[in-house]
Amino acid sequence: MTINSSLKALMILFALFISFDGFSKEIALTFDDAPRAAKGYFDGKTRAAKLIANLKAHQVEQVAFFVVTSRLDAEGVARVNAYNTAGHIIANHSDTHPDFNRLTLEQYSDNFLRADRQLRPFSNFSPLYRFPYLREGNTLEKRNGMRALLKDRGYRNGYITLNNYDWYIETLFQQSIKSGQPLDMERMRQFYVKTLMASIQYYDQMANTYLGRSPKHVLLLHEMDITALFIGDLVDELRRQGWKIISPEQAYTDDIALYQTERVLKYNPGRIGEIARDNDQKSNLWHKTLDEAYLKQAFDQQVLNKTSQE
Template identity: 30%
Template sequence: MFDRRHVLGGLTFASVAVMSRSVQAGNVTTQAGPRFAVTIDDFRFEDGPQQNGAARHRAILDALSAAGIQAAGLVTGKHIDNVEAGSHLAAWSEAGHAIGNHTYSHAYYGGSDPGDLGADIDRVAVLLAAYTTQRPWFRFPYLAEGRTVEFRDRMRGVLRDRGLRNAHVTIDASDWYVNQRLLERLARDPGADITPYGDYLVQHLLGRAAFYDGLAREVLGYSPLHTLLIHHNLTTALFLPRILEGFRAAGWTAVDADTVFAHPIYQAQPDIAPAAHSLIWQLAKADGRFEARLRSPGEDGPYEKPAMDALGL
């Protein structure tokens, strides 16, 4: 597992805030309570404990269908570059869910030698061309957009040259770490009670959602349409209905991904370097008033380890 420790050329922070407030006044965000889209990264279909790859994918599709929402899948090419995975992605598209580019290799583009992002994007773009719900959305692996201003602007230029938009995350979290811990537990004890892992995951995601929404209200003056990042893994397959119900019970409303990514906040290009983490984190960093609130990285497994250890998870 990669360790995640390790506003130029677009709308300025001020113009995003002004545009977003005008959209709010135009009834895009008038519904009471915060709203969010489900975005799922790293589609993987290999078999594993509890469910094989096909069953995991079907469970995720069924949960989204039951909720009546359109999600976005940001796919990594190396995991879908085969006939079986292609059929699963076709089912995703046929269900009306959006598809975006997450590179072919899932390399880290926030380091000292970021490599050829354009080639990495183009290789997976060929695989996505046939799907009717493909969108011009791109998400950086590990949400890492560039270590320096030079690298950041180079990366942004690669997207601009291809007509792609950064599919920013506003609610970042460590669901991948909860999944990792669950897999480790099942490897030791295949009959273990998995319910506490779902309990922990739901509360973790709600806690991070509350943090980022609260920070957004301070930075922007309102609650934007959010994007929740989760991954195409066992915990999502097992617990997505509970996640969606937990958000609903907490006053959140699930919204289609197309609606959320149309919000002008997703055109923001905060003037910070390194450029990484949640978009809300980046905007708060660019603002300059919230340094004491911003841990780096924004989310990571070690933040969750003590609590999970204490619970015996």
Template identity: 45%
Template sequence: MKFKNQLQWIFCLFCFTTEICAQKQIALTFDDAPRPSTSLSSQQRTDGLLQALQSSGVEQVMFFVTTKHLNAETKPILNQYAEAGHLIGNHSDQHQWLQQTQLAVYQQDFLKTHEHIKSYKTFKPMFRFPYLDEGRDQLKSQGMMEFLKTHHYQNAYVTVDNYDWYLDKLYQDALKTKQNVNLLQLKKLYVEVLWQAIAFSDQIAMQYLGRSPKHILLLHDNDLAALFVDDLVDHLRAQGWEIISPLEAYHDPIAKQEPKTLFKGQGRVAALARDAGANPRDLVHVAEDEEQLAKMFKEYQVISEPSQAMPEWFKQEMQNQVGTWQASNAEFQSEAEPFSAYRIEWTWGLGQQSVNGRLFAIHNDQPTGNFWTFKQYWDPAQGQARLIQMGHGGRIGDGFIHPVNEQQLETIQTFSAPGVDAYSERHLNHMTDQGLVTTSFKLDAYGDWQPQRSYLWVKQTPAE
């Protein structure tokens, strides 16, 4: 066996330009774009994802748009995709199963999305079936295929299926329940699961098609992609793979090999393997198994026990905070809000294990009474930095602070008051050379964070 492997290695030195030893290629595609806000806002996710693609040298991917997600916040994201040179495809409006929907209704849903996206400069007439469901009825399936041809569309099949959406769900659920997430372990899990899914699909292709096609990876526009897609790209290249444009991938001969099976929910390679006699059970990878992914989520120790000790970043944050900060209110000053500025004073609590604050206004060069009082401390039971604030009328805000990155801190609090429905607010803090920039957000009717006000807070010297 060792001698045989050596011969194969030597053979590849002389045939690297042939089909057998050619560099394997794969294109990246993202479904359900642009998704609503989750732990990251839609805009944060988009900025992070596009930056990750750019920094890793991926020149072109394809975003398949689900237009029910479009609103005032997310619609401009389509322009960002186009301006970055990425392709825009059709993923329907309501994201329905073809097998469960009347054909005429399904086609009208398709056309609704087409009208929304056809004017973007990087639009391509390609349709990604939601759930990869091309129908389980021959007449309905064929009817939709003919409909696509009539509208000059191509079926945007995939060759590598996986449940990256389920990994993201596990991540979001952990955050919602205030669990500690080890992002390093999560990155390892994400990259490993997707890499194994790719290798598995390529192995099936080699076995049943006799070659490695230009692969098309199914991903979703989710937080994990924004966080780790560059790490995935690095890993693929380290394994000898080339990242190509979806346009190049969809010119592979497999694009003209229409599977006979009606079950295509695992992608084209698996469907063609079924046609070739493969046992369906042999075509299911762990990346398509929710139970196995949940097990791996635990095995990789993505969730860690809350830290009892106060972390250094929070100690430093409190140290920097102590003092008096002032922000001009000139942009928002009005008859109803006559204040020229706002001030926050932060002082150390007992034993320098917490900070106490008060927020008040400056009116006619005089300080007003307190609007809010604050207490910020490390909650060992939760393993998180906590912020509690109290205001007039029994108003209370309670929530947690965590670092978004090295420059930003995020605070999300729930506010309540007698006779008032509870509501949530979010704040992002970013230190600049000029001072501390804070931006407040509120949830809109779609559940997305919408920016409200931004202030530049400048730390005052004792003389001020």
């Protein structure tokens, strides 16, 4: 091989490396409902320790915990302090996790402000607000009122791009533990990773359809036992499939952070779903893995190894 041909080969390899690195998919991890009730497989202290250790062991430097402040009793404060001390972002998820569709703007605003006052003392507090149930107001007045309040208080919308029903998988897991049903933890691990990856791939493809690219994604998860158990396995699979784990602060620098739908949505599918709806996609804004009946059947078959006749 001549010097010129060797140089060309090296240049091609370098270009391929730059191309892969430049177009790698990026994802940030966020956890809602902290400190979530912990009366099942783990207690709260054990869950927090397991989750922190698992993130550290898999080189995930920073995630965000969206906190419901009415849960900040002594144990809850200790748990959120542990996440804060570990370097993770502490953000606002309301005081009582209300459904905006059921409250007035004044009631909802007061709920948000109560949480804000309690969260600002945390050293890693970041003014990000995630609407409970992702519901941002079912009237123009409510939607615009909260947009104005967030702006006035220096907040950003803690939107998500990758939606799932991991909370229902947790329900099925805890029900099985409580009932004493034999539960194969390896099957459980595989089901968790497979189901979440299916939803991630679905919404990433939707993003590519309407944006022509894969944005800096924000994954919705919840602070739960199955998350503490299997987050490392999910991270491993994400990286195996070419994803790069980034911080939430990095994710919220994407251009879609500035996107605001003009629609008033009673139920919100997340930022990618909003964009799809604004481009006239009227169905399939929620992936099939966001259907409780589908998940129950899949859980019974794939985790409990039940047949449809049982």
